[in-house]
Amino acid sequence: MGTTTPARSRSTCELRASSPCLQPSPPRYSLGQRCRSLYHALWFRLSERMRWSRTPYREVPVGHLADLAPWQTARIESLRVRYGLCFESHYGHHTSLANYAYLDLLDQAWAAADRPVPTGGLVTDVGCANFWYARTLHRFLRPAKLTGVDVEGFRLYPTGYSRYDAAAGYIEDLPQTSFVVADYCGMDEQVDVITAWFPFVTPAPVLAWRLPLTVFSPERLFARITRNLAAQGTLFMVNQGTDEANIAAAYCRQAGLRSQGQWVHPQPLRPRPHPPVASWWTA
Ligand SMILES: C[S@@+](CC[C@H](N)C(=O)[O-])C[C@H]1O[C@@H](n2cnc3c(N)ncnc32)[C@H](O)[C@@H]1O
Numbered sequence: 568m569g570t571t572t573p574a575r576s577r578s579t580c581e582l583r584a585s586s587p588c589l590q591p592s593p594p595r596y597s598l599g600q601r602c603r604s605l606y607h608a609l610w611f612r613l614s615e616r617m618r619w620s621r622t623p624y625r626e627v628p629v630g631h632l633a634d635l636a637p638w639q640t641a642r643i644e645s646l647r648v649r650y651g652l653c654f655e656s657h658y659g660h661h662t663s664l665a666n667y668a669y670l671d672l673l674d675q676a677w678a679a680a681d682r683p684v685p686t687g688g689l690v691t692d693v694g695c696a697n698f699w700y701a702r703t704l705h706r707f708l709r710p711a712k713l714t715g716v717d718v719e720g721f722r723l724y725p726t727g728y729s730r731y732d733a734a735a736g737y738i739e740d741l742p743q744t745s746f747v748v749a750d751y752c753g754m755d756e757q758v759d760v761i762t763a764w765f766p767f768v769t770p771a772p773v774l775a776w777r778l779p780l781t782v783f784s785p786e787r788l789f790a791r792i793t794r795n796l797a798a799q800g801t802l803f804m805v806n807q808g809t810d811e812a813n814i815a816a817a818y819c820r821q822a823g824l825r826s827q828g829q830w831v832h833p834q835p836l837r838p839r840p841h842p843p844v845a846s847w848w849t850a
Pocket residue numbers: 693694695696716717718719749750751752763764765766767772776778782783788
């Protein structure tokens with residue numbers, strides 16, 4: 568990777584299999600990006616040093632989801648019946664709907680791919696934020712062990728609770744589930760399934776998530792995923808739109824992963840600017 572290519576042309580190149588720039592190139596940051604990165608780095612380091620934590624934070628359950636279109640209500644009802652879950656008795660409106668949306672994606676993607684769901688294994692979710700969707704993964708994959716990993720663990724929310732407190736609340740009644748604050752690029756743990764929902768593959772979302780660009784290292788991230796995936800194991804990844812999915816796919820291939828298929832969600836339960844793209848990879 569000797570030359571520098573902007574992210575946009577990288578994705579374009581990825582569409583052509585014979586393209587010489589199939590390998591992602593290191594990004595070049597603007598002055599503005601570097602300034603924002605420095606600012607986020609200050610807060611990031613401060614929060615990691617303070618490691619602010621109170622008690623597990625539990626959302627106030629909304630009880631009933633209102634203001635949904637009839638097709639959303641119908642889809643949620645079918646997910647409720649099929650998976651025996653009722654997110655609104657655990658979470659507020661936003662988190663409940665977001666969990667149904669992730670469950671809907673899992674349900675539809677695996678059915679469309681006609682793949683057996685790899686239940687009962689060791690599962691790691693890479694870049695889980697506060698692991699608000701742990702219950703969805705737990706129910707769908709029925710893992711022997713579920714670990715959510717995020718490099719940022721102690722972001723402070725306006726509630727006075729930290730990301731760590733929120734994660735503790737989300738996982739507290741889920742057996743064999745944990746939240747680990749760590750850079751996944753340094754983790755050594757062989758597992759059967761790795762899930763990655765919207766991993767950073769371009770720098771702009773890193774800054775939008777108020778993180779420093781020092782955490783942006785997709786080559787290392789996907790190399791580590793490859794290394795930690797058991798033989799016959801599966802990486803299930805979700806990206807934002809086909810452009811981002813193409814960039815992510817190039818990183819996967821560069822890391823030695825092999826594609827097992829891709830599926831674009833035709834009608835996400837929660838509308839998004841770009842359709843979620845699911846893909847399956849093996850080492
Ligand atoms: C776009 S967010 C997605 C969050 C979550 N998966 C979701 O669907 O809501 C990406 C997350 O990856 C985390 N992350 C980025 N690099 C990481 C690394 N090297 N190790 C662990 N987590 C990382 C970030 O802190 C952030 O929470």
